[in-house]
Amino acid sequence: MKKQLIALAVAALMTGAASAAQTGVLANFHSAMGGCAVCHGTDKVVPNAIPDDEYALNKSCTNCHGSYDKLANKSKKIDPHGSHLGNVNCTSCHTAHVKPKLVCNDCHTFPNKMPFADAPEAKKWDDGIDAEAVLKAEAAAPRETADVVVIGAGSTGMNAAISAKRAGANVLLLEKHVFSGGNSMLAAGGYNAVGTKQQKAKGIKDTPEAYVEDTMKGGRFKNDRELVKILAEESASGVEWLESMGADLSEVKRSGGARVDRTHRPTGGKSVGPHIVDVLRAQSEKDGVAPRLNSRVVKILTDDNHRIAGVIVHGKHTGYYKVAAKAVVLATGGYGMNQDMIAVYRPTFKGMTSSNNVTSTGDGIKMALNIGASMTDIDWVQAHPTVGKDSRILISETVRGVGAIMVNTDGARFINELTTRDRASDAILKQPSRSAWLVFDSQLYSKAKMVRGYDHLGMLKKADTVEDLAKLTGMKADVLAKTVSDYNRFRSAGKDEAFGRADMPLSVEKAPFYAVMVAPGIHHTMGGVAINTMSQVLDIQSRPIPGLYAAGEVTGGVHGFNRLGGNAVADTVVFGRRAGEHAAAFALGK
Ligand SMILES: Cc1cc2nc3c(=O)[nH]c(=O)nc-3n(C[C@H](O)[C@H](O)[C@H](O)COP(=O)(O)OP(=O)(O)OC[C@H]3O[C@@H](n4cnc5c(N)ncnc54)[C@H](O)[C@@H]3O)c2cc1C
Numbered sequence: 001m002k003k004q005l006i007a008l009a010v011a012a013l014m015t016g017a018a019s020a021a022q023t024g025v026l027a028n029f030h031s032a033m034g035g036c037a038v039c040h041g042t043d044k045v046v047p048n049a050i051p052d053d054e055y056a057l058n059k060s061c062t063n064c065h066g067s068y069d070k071l072a073n074k075s076k077k078i079d080p081h082g083s084h085l086g087n088v089n090c091t092s093c094h095t096a097h098v099k100p101k102l103v104c105n106d107c108h109t110f111p112n113k114m115p116f117a118d119a120p121e122a123k124k125w126d127d128g129i130d131a132e133a134v135l136k137a138e139a140a141a142p143r144e145t146a147d148v149v150v151i152g153a154g155s156t157g158m159n160a161a162i163s164a165k166r167a168g169a170n171v172l173l174l175e176k177h178v179f180s181g182g183n184s185m186l187a188a189g190g191y192n193a194v195g196t197k198q199q200k201a202k203g204i205k206d207t208p209e210a211y212v213e214d215t216m217k218g219g220r221f222k223n224d225r226e227l228v229k230i231l232a233e234e235s236a237s238g239v240e241w242l243e244s245m246g247a248d249l250s251e252v253k254r255s256g257g258a259r260v261d262r263t264h265r266p267t268g269g270k271s272v273g274p275h276i277v278d279v280l281r282a283q284s285e286k287d288g289v290a291p292r293l294n295s296r297v298v299k300i301l302t303d304d305n306h307r308i309a310g311v312i313v314h315g316k317h318t319g320y321y322k323v324a325a326k327a328v329v330l331a332t333g334g335y336g337m338n339q340d341m342i343a344v345y346r347p348t349f350k351g352m353t354s355s356n357n358v359t360s361t362g363d364g365i366k367m368a369l370n371i372g373a374s375m376t377d378i379d380w381v382q383a384h385p386t387v388g389k390d391s392r393i394l395i396s397e398t399v400r401g402v403g404a405i406m407v408n409t410d411g412a413r414f415i416n417e418l419t420t421r422d423r424a425s426d427a428i429l430k431q432p433s434r435s436a437w438l439v440f441d442s443q444l445y446s447k448a449k450m451v452r453g454y455d456h457l458g459m460l461k462k463a464d465t466v467e468d469l470a471k472l473t474g475m476k477a478d479v480l481a482k483t484v485s486d487y488n489r490f491r492s493a494g495k496d497e498a499f500g501r502a503d504m505p506l507s508v509e510k511a512p513f514y515a516v517m518v519a520p521g522i523h524h525t526m527g528g529v530a531i532n533t534m535s536q537v538l539d540i541q542s543r544p545i546p547g548l549y550a551a552g553e554v555t556g557g558v559h560g561f562n563r564l565g566g567n568a569v570a571d572t573v574v575f576g577r578r579a580g581e582h583a584a585a586f587a588l589g590k
């Protein structure tokens with residue numbers, strides 16, 4: 001009966017018939033249909049008693065309303081429940097007592113109005129840090145004890161937590177955001193690995209040495225070669241590790257700066273990030289290390305001997321508290337969304353758009369600095385050449401890798417499309433418009449699935465002829481026509497006489513033709529916390545800080561001055577696993 005009532009009410013909300021209810025708050029709406037117990041489990045509501053992770057709350061939503069897949073309105077062009085983010089929580093958007101939030105609009109600008117949009121504005125629970133509350137929590141007894149605390153539940157953190165747990169440690173994985181995934185769940189292109197069965201099946205001849213040399217060359221030889229060697233040597237076992245959890249990384253393609261196809265991704269060219277994050281979310285739950293969401297670590301604690309002693313956490317509902325731990329893994333990601341840090345470390349990029357998740361705020365770097373960690377290449381920030389102009393949507397490198405050409409606003413090519421990101425970005429920024437067009441045809445449209453996503457978002461211009469595409473985009477028709485015909489000729493001859501592009505998998509000749517306007521945006525922070533090959537964080541005298549480990553985008557050294565596409569996801573898996581294993585061994589005294 002209750003389910004029927006709820007179904008009716010939801011149907012009314014969706015058709016707009018419940019407009020009166022939409023002016024209240026979601027909690028009142030539910031209270032009319034079963035009281036506070038619908039969400040709180042009991043009508044005796046104890047303030048702040050909801051666990052920070054809100055898992056039970058979210059379970060009660062899906063118990064009544066069904067899965068996102070069921071809720072997705074497939075007839076609608078844009079439907080939040082059918083989003084590409086995977087299994088994010090209902091409470092990411094729907095809030096009981098305050099104004100709801102369309103979380104997609106952290107990156108997009110959808111006009112959808114949510115039910116109860118007129119509810120009172122929410123006060124952000126994690127705005128700033130209450131210094132007094134931190135001191136109080138520090139002085140108090142720990143609320144919990146763990147062998148290993150992992151900070152941040154992107155791919156790095158989930159890989160580290162699973163590894164540490166499997167190594168026998170008692171692990172707590174803390175995540176500040178309302179859902180896990182960080183930048184990892186935005187990764188579109190793929191995961192670079194050498195020596196996989198996928199490469200062998202395609203007859204691709206590749207070696208760890210070639211992977212290392214490509215990565216070093218891409219990073220202008222400023223990378224830490226020992227870290228890069230580990231990345232290459234353990235990249236294939238990282239793929240197998242993910243596959244053992246159910247991941248599909250069966251396709252292999254080329255990314256910029258790589259001499260062979262070594263970028264692995266799911267079948268049909270689907271985005272790699274949301275897929276592996278969903279796999280890791282499910283596995284971390286199975287292994288008993290599901291991230292504790294809405295739990296921001298604000299301080300790392302050390303004892304008198306400068307050994308790790310634990311962390312101070314700020315929980316959304318439970319406030320500030322201490323967790324005692326022997327080892328901490330920093331997996332907090334980069335600082336691409338922290339404009340203050342960009343202004344300090346890379347002032348020339350200040351104000352530039354960013355492809356990053358809102359979670360990339362550099363917390364880990366600041367906390368590590370506070371306990372004397374040293375930094376490697378902290379000022380090296382990568383601009384991705386192809387972020388949708390005036391947006392935060394990344395147009396994946398795959399689009400160029402699969403065959404698109406890049407032209408200026410006249411319609412002329414100006415660079416080898418497969419060069420490294422820093423060079424491509426610099427070349428675009430030298431164009432008078434500081435932007436460029438990616439041009440491709442229907443062959444690419446059907447080959448690279450993600451392109452349909454850009455089309456879905458209304459980012460593509462489409463025409464039946466190259467001339468019409470030029471008219472539609474303001475390019476010069478004769479220039480674009482010559483560019484396309486030259487490129488097709490170079491491709492047939494197997495030699496790009498204009499810019500030396502080595503790989504030209506597709507011609508541009510089958511209508512309809514497409515173009516998407518792009519410009520560089522902050523994409524990756526290559527520098528960060530200094531680590532050694534055991535993922536131990538180093539102090540300013542290059543000595544490991546006992547008990548502190550780090551991996552993924554929060555670290556520096558793996559990518560040098562410029563990261564190759566596909567190497568960051570590999571980094572999160574390879575060094576995430578290493579950090580987890582070494583932290584567990586340290587904590588367990590092995
Ligand atoms: C749009 C886009 C596309 C990309 N595509 C690719 C690709 O195809 N291939 C590739 O190799 N790389 C790609 N990258 C780069 C790659 O995705 C990231 O570098 C990598 O996933 C970072 O993983 P991470 O686990 O280190 O950090 P993240 O995934 O960012 O995770 C960090 C987590 O830590 C949490 N956190 C931060 N501070 C705290 C705190 N104080 N307390 C608790 N939690 C905290 C954050 O909320 C976040 O969930 C892409 C990046 C972007 C933005």
